[in-house]
Amino acid sequence: xxxxxxxxxxxxxxxxxxxxxxxxxxxxxxxxxxxxxxxxxxxxxxxxxxxxxxxxxxxxxxxxxxxxxxxxxxxxxxxxxxxxxxxxxxxxxxxxxxxxxxxxxxxxxxxxxxxxxxxxxxxxxxxxxxxxxxxxxxxxxxxxxxxxxxxxxxxxxxxxxxxxxxxxxxxxxxxxxxxxxxxxxxxxxxxxxxxxxxxxxxxxxxxxxxxxxxxxxxxxxxxxxxxxxxxxxxxxxxxxxxxxxxxxxxxxxxxxxxxxxxxxxxxxxxxxxxxxxxxxxxxxxxxxxxxxxxxxxxxxxxxx
Amino acid sequence: xxxxxxxxxxxxxxxxxxxxxxxxxxxxxxxxxxxxxxxxxxxxxxxxxxxxxxxxxxxxxxxxxxxxxxxxxxxxxxxxxxxxxxxxxxxxxxxxxxxxxxxxxxxxxxxxxxxxxxxxxxxxxxxxxxxxxxxxxxxxxxxxxxxxxxxxxxxxxxxxxxxxxxxxxxxxxxxxxxxxxxxxxxxxxxxxxxxxxxxxxxxxxxxxxxxxxxxxxxxxxxxxxxxxxxxxxxxxxxxx
Ligand SMILES: Nc1ncnc2c1ncn2[C@@H]1O[C@H](COP(=O)(O)OP(=O)(O)O)[C@@H](O)[C@H]1O
Ligand SMILES: [Mg+2]
Numbered sequence: 001x002x003x004x005x006x007x008x009x010x011x012x013x014x015x016x017x018x019x020x021x022x023x024x025x026x027x028x029x030x031x032x033x034x035x036x037x038x039x040x041x042x043x044x045x046x047x048x049x050x051x052x053x054x055x056x057x058x059x060x061x062x063x064x065x066x067x068x069x070x071x072x073x074x075x076x077x078x079x080x081x082x083x084x085x086x087x088x089x090x091x092x093x094x095x096x097x098x099x100x101x102x103x104x105x106x107x108x109x110x111x112x113x114x115x116x117x118x119x120x121x122x123x124x125x126x127x128x129x130x131x132x133x134x135x136x137x138x139x140x141x142x143x144x145x146x147x148x149x150x151x152x153x154x155x156x157x158x159x160x161x162x163x164x165x166x167x168x169x170x171x172x173x174x175x176x177x178x179x180x181x182x183x184x185x186x187x188x189x190x191x192x193x194x195x196x197x198x199x200x201x202x203x204x205x206x207x208x209x210x211x212x213x214x215x216x217x218x219x220x221x222x223x224x225x226x227x228x229x230x231x232x233x234x235x236x237x238x239x240x241x242x243x244x245x246x247x248x249x250x251x252x253x254x255x256x257x258x259x260x261x262x263x264x265x266x267x268x269x270x271x272x273x274x275x276x277x278x279x280x281x282x283x284x285x286x287x288x289x290x291x292x293x294x295x296x297x298x299x300x301x302x303x304x
Numbered sequence: 305x306x307x308x309x310x311x312x313x314x315x316x317x318x319x320x321x322x323x324x325x326x327x328x329x330x331x332x333x334x335x336x337x338x339x340x341x342x343x344x345x346x347x348x349x350x351x352x353x354x355x356x357x358x359x360x361x362x363x364x365x366x367x368x369x370x371x372x373x374x375x376x377x378x379x380x381x382x383x384x385x386x387x388x389x390x391x392x393x394x395x396x397x398x399x400x401x402x403x404x405x406x407x408x409x410x411x412x413x414x415x416x417x418x419x420x421x422x423x424x425x426x427x428x429x430x431x432x433x434x435x436x437x438x439x440x441x442x443x444x445x446x447x448x449x450x451x452x453x454x455x456x457x458x459x460x461x462x463x464x465x466x467x468x469x470x471x472x473x474x475x476x477x478x479x480x481x482x483x484x485x486x487x488x489x490x491x492x493x494x495x496x497x498x499x500x501x502x503x504x505x506x507x508x509x510x511x512x513x514x515x516x517x518x519x520x521x522x523x524x525x526x527x528x529x530x531x532x533x534x535x536x537x538x539x540x541x542x543x544x
Contacts, residue, residue: 210397211407214408214411216380217354217388217394218384218459219379219381219412220412221377221380221412224411
């Protein structure tokens with residue numbers, strides 16, 4: 001009895017304020033899409049970091065024969081110089097560097113030959129065209145290791161120091177900014193959603209004031225009086241969340257699976273699974289949004 | 305059943321109290337006319353019993369319970385023990401007679417089969433059998449008030465409050481409503497009827513409590529009401 005009655009009242013309320021209900025659904029949809037996009041961008045950043053930081057290294061290129069660099073005026077790096085560099089790393093960078101290994105010209109040639117079996121752009125290269133390097137794997141790649149660079153640059157036998165992370169930093173910055181922007185827009189839209197839900201409930205309460213008055217008169221409990229309004233807001237908001245999840249799934253499909261993955265395939269991307277993982281969060285936010293705005297409004301409009 | 309102890313009621317932004325040190329006691333099963341000119345405080349009394357309003361000073365007891373110390377979540381339960389009828393009927397225009405009465409039971413969570421038994425029974429009692437499917441605008445004023453009484457009484461409350469129930473009705477129709485309220489009183493229900501309908505009060509000879517500017521100026525068993533009576537203070541207050 002109670003349930004079917006409350007549901008009937010709620011459906012009636014939804015119908016009576018159809019335009020408002022639709023706008024609540026749409027505003028929640030858009031705002032939660034931004035929330036979801038923001039979360040997905042963060043997920044993407046984490047994935048990239050996981051994926052890349054496992055591999056990235058700081059490379060100290062050792063002086064080759066006939067280097068034009070002034071640092072290598074003394075000629076090709078000697079075994080003593082290499083040993084001295086390794087000692088410096090062990091000594092001064094013990095806390096920062098996890099492993100260090102020497103990639104000799106032979107190692108470099110092997111890697112090259114594997115990648116370009118027919119020579120680089122048709123030009124066959126020899127082992128002597130390769131450059132030896134010291135590869136340093138960092139303890140925690142997410143930290144800033146300017147110190148590694150500082151310690152090694154300018155040492156005898158070092159031509160240049162290259163930190164692969166520097167290549168990715170701008171990308172991470174861009175993704176991070178996009179994520180913050182999405183979060184900011186989400187905030188504004190969520191505020192709009194709260195205001196709209198509040199207004200909708202107020203209208204709904206106004207259009208049902210006769211019923212509400214009689215309910216109070218005959219002793220209906222407060223929750224019974226408020227439940228239809230609460231459900232109205234909650235259902236509209238959760239519908240919006242559902243649309244947002246759908247929108248994000250489509251977005252991931254067209255933007256990531258069908259486009260990014262086709263053009264740049266060596267990167268780990270967010271996928272439908274990630275969207276589904278944040279779906280409960282979005283629905284939860286929508287629900288909370290509706291409940292909070294309902295309570296704010298109803299306390300004033302259907303007080304006992 | 306209903307007891308006012310030195311009740312004073314001030315409304316916000318009004319200098320004069322709507323009720324001024326009112327003490328009355330109404331026993332179980334009594335029928336009381338609450339009379340007085342417009343603005344004398346009749347509706348305020350009823351609102352206090354409903355706990356729509358709270359006294360500024362003094363206490364209101366209903367069925368032995370002190371309403372001023374009653375917590376908000378118990379108010380609905382308290383109101384289920386009251387049936388209330390108003391001058392303007394307050395029916396839901398989109399609902400039929402049957403639905404209007406059933407609504408009062410639905411919203412307090414009564415079971416469907418209880419409702420199916422109780423509603424026709426009470427409609428029969430108020431003389432509306434056969435008009436279940438009508439909507440309020442298809443009924444006369446007297447019939448609308450009967451629907452309102454049916455709605456107030458369908459849950460068999462021990463107390464029925466009626467605030468000028470005949471105020472919008474012609475004398476003949478009023479008489480019918482009055483008979484109905486009397487009949488309800490005969491079942492043991494305590495009835496308090498606020499009115500300034502002299503004719504009815506004097507014809508029925510029930511207990512009369514008269515208010516004048518928020519002060520009880522008459523409390524008389526089998527009393528009378530003279531709306532053209534002299535100013536306040538010149539009448540003796542006899543105890544019931
Ligand atoms: N909600 C209210 N706010 C302010 N004043 C009120 C309110 N209700 C009643 N009053 C005042 O209290 C006095 C008594 O009113 P009321 O109890 O309605 O009398 P009655 O029902 O006998 O006409 C009147 O002076 C009226 O103006
Ligand atoms: Mg009045």
